[in-house]
Structure formats: C-alpha cells, structure tokens
Amino acid sequence: MRKGKAALLILAVFLGLAGCGNGEAREVSSISIGKDGAIAHKIVGGFEQSYYEEGELTKLAEDRVAEYCADYGDESVKLESVEEKNGNVTIRLQYATDRDYSSFNHRELYVGPLTEAEVQGYPLEGVAFVSADGKPMEIGYMEEQDQKKIVIIATKPSEELLVNTYGKVLYINQSADSSLDVSFSGKNGVLISYPEGDDTDESALSYIVFE
Numbered sequence: 001m002r003k004g005k006a007a008l009l010i011l012a013v014f015l016g017l018a019g020c021g022n023g024e025a026r027e028v029s030s031i032s033i034g035k036d037g038a039i040a041h042k043i044v045g046g047f048e049q050s051y052y053e054e055g056e057l058t059k060l061a062e063d064r065v066a067e068y069c070a071d072y073g074d075e076s077v078k079l080e081s082v083e084e085k086n087g088n089v090t091i092r093l094q095y096a097t098d099r100d101y102s103s104f105n106h107r108e109l110y111v112g113p114l115t116e117a118e119v120q121g122y123p124l125e126g127v128a129f130v131s132a133d134g135k136p137m138e139i140g141y142m143e144e145q146d147q148k149k150i151v152i153i154a155t156k157p158s159e160e161l162l163v164n165t166y167g168k169v170l171y172i173n174q175s176a177d178s179s180l181d182v183s184f185s186g187k188n189g190v191l192i193s194y195p196e197g198d199d200t201d202e203s204a205l206s207y208i209v210f211e
Contacts, residue, residue: 027044027088027090028044028160028161028162028191029041029042029043029044029159029160029161029162030042030161030162030163030164031101031109031153031161031162031163031164032164033111033151033163033164033165033166034166035166037096037097037098037111038094038095038096038097039094039095039097039098039100039101039109039111040092040093040094040095041092041093041094041095041101042090042091042092043089043090043091043092043093044088044089044090045088045089057082057084057089058082058084061079061082061091062079065077065078065079065093068100068103068104072100072103073096075096076095076096076097076100076104077093077094077095077096077100077104078093078094079091079092079093080092080093080094098110098111098112107153107154107155107203108152108153108154108203108205109151109152109153109154110122110150110151110152110153111149111150111151111152112149112150113146113148113149113150114142114145114146114148114149114150114209115145115146117150117152122152122205124139124207125138125139125140127139127173127207128173128174129142129171129172129173129174129207129209130171130172130173130174131170131171132169132170132184136174137171142171142209147211148170148209148210148211149165149167149209149210149211150207150208150209150210151163151165151190151206151207151208151210152205152206152207152208153192153205153206153208154203154204154205154206155180155192155194155203155204155206156194156201156202156203156204157179157194157195157201158194158195159192159193159194160191160192160193160194161191161192162185162189162190162191162192163189163190163191163192163206163208164188164189165188165189165190165208165210166188166210167188167210167211168187168188168210168211169184169187169188169189169190169208169209169210170209170210170211171207171208171209172184172190172206172207172208172209173206173207173208179194179195180192180193180194180204180206181193181194181195182206188210190206190208192206
C-alpha cells in the first residue's frame with residue numbers, strides 16, 4: 001500500500017470524521033468525560049477496505065500515539081483498540097486530560113469548573129443557554145455556579161459527536177450558527193451535529209453545563 005494513502009486515512013480517522021459503511025446502522029464518534037479528568041474517545045469511520053492492508057491502520061495508530069507520548073509522557077494517550085470490519089473502523093483511545101485530547105487531535109476542548117472557564121479564555125456572557133425543558137438561561141442567572149462544570153468543545157463541518165458527561169447535563173448552548181445542532185441525548189449526553197455542505201471549514205464551539 002502507498003504510505004500517502006495510509007497517512008491520509010489515519011489523519012481522517014483521528015480528526016473524527018464519523019461515518020458508516022455497507023448499509024449497517026450508523027455509529028457516531030463520542031467522547032466520555034471521566035470524573036478523574038480522563039477522556040475516553042471512540043472514533044468511528046467508514047472506509048473502503050481496498051485503501052489499506054489488514055493491520056496497517058493499527059500500526060499507523062500505534063506510531064501516532066507513540067510519537068505523541070514521546071513528547072508529552074507515556075501516560076498522556078493510550079491506544080485501547082483498533083477494529084476493522086467490512087470497511088468500518090473503530091478506534092478507542094484514552095487521554096489523561098482534556099489538554100491531551102486537544103493537543104493530540106488539534107481540537108479545542110476544555111473541561112473544568114464553570115467559574116474557571118472565563119479565566120481560561122472562554123467568555124460566557126454572550127452564550128445563550130437552554131435547559132432540557134427548553135427554558136432559556138444566561139450565565140449570570142445560573143445558581144450555585146461553583147458547583148457546576150462545563151465542557152467546551154470544537155467541531156468542524158461534516159462532523160457528528162456524542163459527548164457523555166459523568167454528571168447530569170443541565171444546560172447546552174443555543175448556537176448562533178444555525179447549521180450547528182446541539183441537542184440533549186439522555187440524562188448525561190449531548191449530541192453535536194455540524195452538517196455537511198457548509199461553505200466554511202471553521203470550527204464551532206459547543207458549551208455543555210453539567211453537575
């Protein structure tokens with residue numbers, strides 16, 4: 001196999017381009033926020049088997065993780081598994097922190113106390129939030145802010161991502177960009193969908209407040 005195609009494949013997978021193949025039920029890439037700060041990442045993609053040889057994608061993933069860990073520490077990222085079946089690929093990784101997720105994927109992610117978000121450079125005053133029952137909420141009116149956490153994560157057009165938190169999701173943002181859909185998914189989940197076909201390649205931030 002030509003290394004150029006392999007490199008493009010692994011880049012596409014690590015950027016989280018979700019998809020499905022062969023008419024099977026579509027899966028969605030996801031991240032799960034651990035109470036200890038760790039991030040579990042499941043990446044799913046649909047690719048034609050002819051683009052890569054059996055096992056080569058696993059080797060590329062291992063090399064990418066080893067390269068990152070050489071710079072940031074052995075425990076910063078762990079490759080849990082790579083599964084290939086009928087052109088569908090599922091990769092599972094574990095990151096020590098939100099910063100490792102951001103650095104490894106070149107994607108913005110902040111997980112932490114709601115009261116610390118602005119200190120980290122995320123102004124929240126202009127963000128319009130909504131509760132699970134559809135009630136609007138502004139940051140200034142949220143009670144007991146010191147007991148709440150927030151996830152701030154970037155996605156790009158054509159991406160879909162399920163975010164699972166360790167606590168109940170209280171509020172999500174009403175995006176100013178009508179093409180970005182952020183919706184509740186059960187008690188602890190939020191589904192972010194940024195449809196294909198947008199004219200821009202700019203990433204958009206989603207905001208999730210949980211307890």
